[in-house]
Amino acid sequence: MNITQLPYIKDIFAFMGSDLMAAVIGLLIIAVFVPLNVAFLVLVERKVAGHIQLRPGPMEVGPHGILQTLIDAVKLLGKEMVTPGMTDKVLFFLAPILVVVPAFVGWVPISFSPIMQIREMNVGVLLIFSFSSISILSILMAGWSSNNKYSLIGAVRAVAQNVAYEIPLLLSTMSVIIMTNTFRMSEIVNAQSSVWHILYQPVAAIIFIIATTAECNRAPFDLVEAESELVSGFHTEYTGMRFSLFFLAEYTNMVIAASMATVLFLGGWFGPFFPGLIWFVIKVYFLIFVVMWVRWTYPRLRFDQLMNFAWKVLIPIALVNLLITAIVLKVI
Template sequence: MEALFVNLAAVLSGWLTSLGLSPIWADTVLLFVKWIIVITIITLNIIILIWLERKVSAFFQERLGPNRLGPFGIFQTIADAIKLLTKEDIVPSAADKLIFKTAPMFFIVVAVMLYTVIPMGQGMEVINLNIGLLFFISIGSLSTIALLMAGWGSNNKWSLMGAVRSVAQMVSYEIPLAFSLLGVVMISGSLNLQDIVAAQGKLWFIILQPIAFITYFIAATAELNRGPFDMPEAEQELTGGAYTEYTGMRWALFFLAEYTNLVAVSALMATVFLGGWQGPWLPSWLWIIIKTYGVILVFFWVKWTFPRIRMDHLMSFSWKVLVPVSLGNILLTGAGIYFCRWMGWC
């Protein structure tokens, strides 16, 4: 079971070469196959996730949640997807059409790109990039531009306010996000995510880097625009923020992208802090799924419990609390590494 997918890939690659393709072309085809698989997983995942979030929030709020279509309402999301696909696509007449239309595509492309580097199991990643972590952070921050495009293109005050807030928020939270991951990089000595997983063979980084874990979790919540930091969306204040003017499938793309981001960030969290795909008994690809869903459930829990934070508090929290704390954590980690070497433990 462990090497199921790796073996499948090897078989496919062998078959392609036997057909007479040169190894380079076989690799290229294989890359596309991997991409298609990743995208399928993402889509399926999101169908489950949306259903799960509705069920989980219903549980928190003592409601039933979706329960009509299929067992436990599992097909509700599919029905919703069909509805959204068939809805009228409205583009406001005053909108900047090009920007308005490309924003959701840009958002989802950025979100899907994040999956390139995440190790889904032992030897299972689309590309084994040696700057994987850096790639993840830099691609992740691109989604700000998509939100700004959506807000600007809509030509609506609410959308623009949502976009401006999202830029301010994401730029501010980018810094503690990156800083909190630096501690891990210092200990493992690598930006390659597979190396970081391997470095957690004995001890998960959540134990070595508890402060970084907490700051990363908070910063990631803000990066994902999830409650209590869902300022750019803020249905009750900004009537949907940057997404106000979007309908049908364009809106659904934003929605999909948000969940795609959620899975990616949770998977990264599992990889960097929770030992990645490592675990006893079960195959590695199942472990990463279990850990990712565990993190996602915590995100759900936080969102459905907390009220929304105020914009100025949000900013001051980032600059006055998270940034100093994560900087302090880097200092502490460095001192710890020197101490460890001096004692001859590592």
């Protein structure tokens, strides 16, 4: 008897083939992958920082300290979650939950390889941008509700900074979009099968990476949590798992930003010899390494310099770049 002729088996296959099943499996993969990836990235960050700073980094837990971040996570889970007095308790509670939402949703439209994509969307790129704006809301909520002046200054800086840097970010993305005529991630990658966009759009690529670094609040644009001025910025008052959720979101946003840059400019999964997924991961982690490298090399910008850099340098260059792209496309 043919097994597929049984009615309930048919239903199961039909269900597995559905979008819902793919979405559930994909979200499960994200839910497992994101925290593990963050644990790995924190370790990488500490090792990179260590070697740049002439020291070995964490070495105690596990061989070469590879289990250090897992132990840290266990420690953070065991910590008491202190809510200081005079805080806005609802917002204080909601902010760390809200900050991880865009960090998880942002993975949905990214195409890691021709077959590895949770959901192809017509507005894939726009979805990531619009969700990444939510994380600013949660930073503002955290800073406002903490009843701490350092947090508030950090939150105010975060809003100004993210508003300023989203413009060059979108403008530089736009110059790729008008070349490919699509917001679909996989189609943008497929358009780069012969030549990567970074060769056509080097200026846009650089602006994109600078602006995403600022959007992720990474050094040298980490004014939001500038530890030498604002102690810890907007999450000064957060402890335990709530604090680590902010941490998780920061690192996950970094990976999403690097994935975006890979899709938009570095040819996504294309590359010789290896399968697509491996190339994608190599490119993403290379970009993350560059961001870490910059972080441990440069001091922090001052707030006015940061704003000037966005409004007086990045935005005009991005606009001119977009204009030139449009004219060249029209002429061709």
